[in-house]
Structure formats: structure tokens, C-alpha cells
Amino acid sequence: MMQSDTYLPPVRVSVTSGLHAPRHALSALLDRLGPLQLDIEEAGTLELILAEALNNICEHAYSGQENSGPIDIACVHGPNGLQFQIEDEGAPMPGGRTPLGVSADVDVELADMPEGGFGWFLIKDLAKDVQYQRSGTRNQLRLRVAIGLQAAA
Amino acid sequence: MELSTHDDQEMRIISVQNSRIDAAVAIEFKEAMRGQIADAPPHIVLDLTAVNFLDSSGLGAIVATMKMLGGKSKLTLAGLTPTVSKVFRLTRMDTVFDLYETVDLARLDLAS
Numbered sequence: 001m002m003q004s005d006t007y008l009p010p011v012r013v014s015v016t017s018g019l020h021a022p023r024h025a026l027s028a029l030l031d032r033l034g035p036l037q038l039d040i041e042e043a044g045t046l047e048l049i050l051a052e053a054l055n056n057i058c059e060h061a062y063s064g065q066e067n068s069g070p071i072d073i074a075c076v077h078g079p080n081g082l083q084f085q086i087e088d089e090g091a092p093m094p095g096g097r098t099p100l101g102v103s104a105d106v107d108v109e110l111a112d113m114p115e116g117g118f119g120w121f122l123i124k125d126l127a128k129d130v131q132y133q134r135s136g137t138r139n140q141l142r143l144r145v146a147i148g149l150q151a152a153a
Numbered sequence: 154m155e156l157s158t159h160d161d162q163e164m165r166i167i168s169v170q171n172s173r174i175d176a177a178v179a180i181e182f183k184e185a186m187r188g189q190i191a192d193a194p195p196h197i198v199l200d201l202t203a204v205n206f207l208d209s210s211g212l213g214a215i216v217a218t219m220k221m222l223g224g225k226s227k228l229t230l231a232g233l234t235p236t237v238s239k240v241f242r243l244t245r246m247d248t249v250f251d252l253y254e255t256v257d258l259a260r261l262d263l264a265s
Binding site: 019040041044045055058059103111113118121 | 173175176177206208209210212213214216217219220223224235236239240243244245246248249
């Protein structure tokens with residue numbers, strides 16, 4: 001059992017972008033966050049937010065196999081949950097900001113049913129304080145996941 | 154991507170054997186499904202009992218499967234685990250697909 005006033009030490013995970021990078025990063029992160037004893041719901045939410053953020057980096061910031069590079073994830077546990085900073089050296093977000101992340105319209109004919117465009121909606125719906133900035137040659141995405149709060153109780 | 158398929162009267166039950174349908178396997182999943190839906194009966198039940206994680210790419214691949222069927226067969230989903238269910242709920246895809254807690258419940262309902 002964790003002390004009521006202690007937080008997990010900062011966790012850092014780095015992977016090289018690619019088809020399997022999100023899986024590797026998530027597996028390493030969840031492993032390191034093991035002491036928080038997240039329940040299925042919390043772990044699922046966390047995994048979904050990070051999977052979408054990492055997929056976006058692999059598919060857009062580093063588009064294509066030849067154009068790959070580092071993805072560095074830092075996680076700090078505090079009174080408001082888990083604060084993440086995810087950095088990459090890929091292309092900047094178009095327009096210098098994250099997509100709005102509006103929910104895709106599913107009230108349409110079968111042929112028009114959306115097969116994508118859900119990622120940013122899920123991130124913005126599930127994560128808090130989502131902030132993006134370009135710093136030199138790096139993209140920095142910050143977001144907070146309000147889980148692991150019991151340690152601060 | 155491992156799928157196991159069997160026909161039960163007017164129903165084809167396709168069970169996903171992998172624990173994840175994510176960006177790493179979404180295209181593979183779509184192609185595997187394409188191979189399983191030829192000459193399908195009127196109802197296809199996609200059994201997701203073994204799947205504990207699905208991201209937006211996986212969701213897109215399931216939507217693509219439904220579109221491949223073009224209305225000739227109806228795609229029903231069964232056995233959604235908590236995180237998978239959450240993705241369908243948040244994206245409102247739970248209003249597009251009929252969802253059943255278990256394959257047996259889907260079978261009962263579709264047989265009646």
C-alpha cells in the first residue's frame with residue numbers, strides 16, 4: 001500500500017516511431033505505473049488517450065517508414081493525476097495547433113460512415129489540459145489524465 | 154490477426170482471437186475480415202470477447218468491414234469488454250451497431 005502523501009517517481013519512456021511503437025511504449029508505461037494499481041477503467045482510459053496521441057505522431061508527424069524518429073514520454077504523478085509530456089522530432093502540427101477534435105457525425109448513410117477522425121476527439125474528451133507547442137525542432141504535447149488520485153487523498 | 158469463424162444457421166460468428174485491435178493490426182484485421190465475409194449469411198456476429206483494447210484505428214476497421222458488407226449482411230457486435238465498449242459509446246458508434254453483451258445473447262435475439 002502506498003503512503004498517502006507519496007507519489008510515484010517520474011517515469012520516462014522513449015521509443016522510435018513505427019508501426020509497433022505505440023504498443024511498446026504503452027506496455028512499458030503501464031508496467032512502470034503498476035504501483036498505482038489502476039483499475040481496468042482507469043488503465044483503459046489512459047491507454048486509449050496515449051495510443052491515440054502516439055498513433056498520431058507515428059502516422060502524421062513521422063509520416064512513412066523512412067521518416068522515423070524518437071518519441072519521448074515523460075509522466076509525472078501529482079495531486080491532479082498523471083501529467084504527461086510527449087515529444088517528437090517530426091513535422092509540426094498543421095497551423096501550429098492540435099485539431100479541434102469535434103466528434104465525427106455518425107448519423108449518416110452507410111457509405112458515408114466515418115472510418116477515421118476519432119482520435120483527437122477521444123484525446124480531448126478523455127484527457128484534460130491538452131496543450132501543444134512547437135519548440136525548436138520538437139513537438140511537445142502536454143496532457144493530464146485525472147487518475148491515480150487516491151495517492152493524494 | 155487470428156479469426157475463428159463458424160456458421161450457425163442464418164448466422165456467421167467470427168471470433169477475434171487477438172487481445173488488441175489497434176493501429177498495428179487495423180489493416181491486417183480489415184483484410185482478414187474481408188476473407189471471412191464472402192458468401193455470408195444475413196447475420197454476422199463479430200465476437201470481441203477476447204479483445205481488451207481497441208483504438209480509433211481498430212474502430213475504423215470495424216466500420217470499414219460494415220461498409221464492405223454493403224447492407225447485404227448485418228454486422229452485429231458481441232462481447233465488448235469495458236475499454237472497447239467505451240470507445241463505441243464515446244464516438245456514438247453504439248448507435249450505429251447493435252451491441253450484445255455476449256455471443257449467446259446475440260444468437261438468442263437474432264434467432265427469434
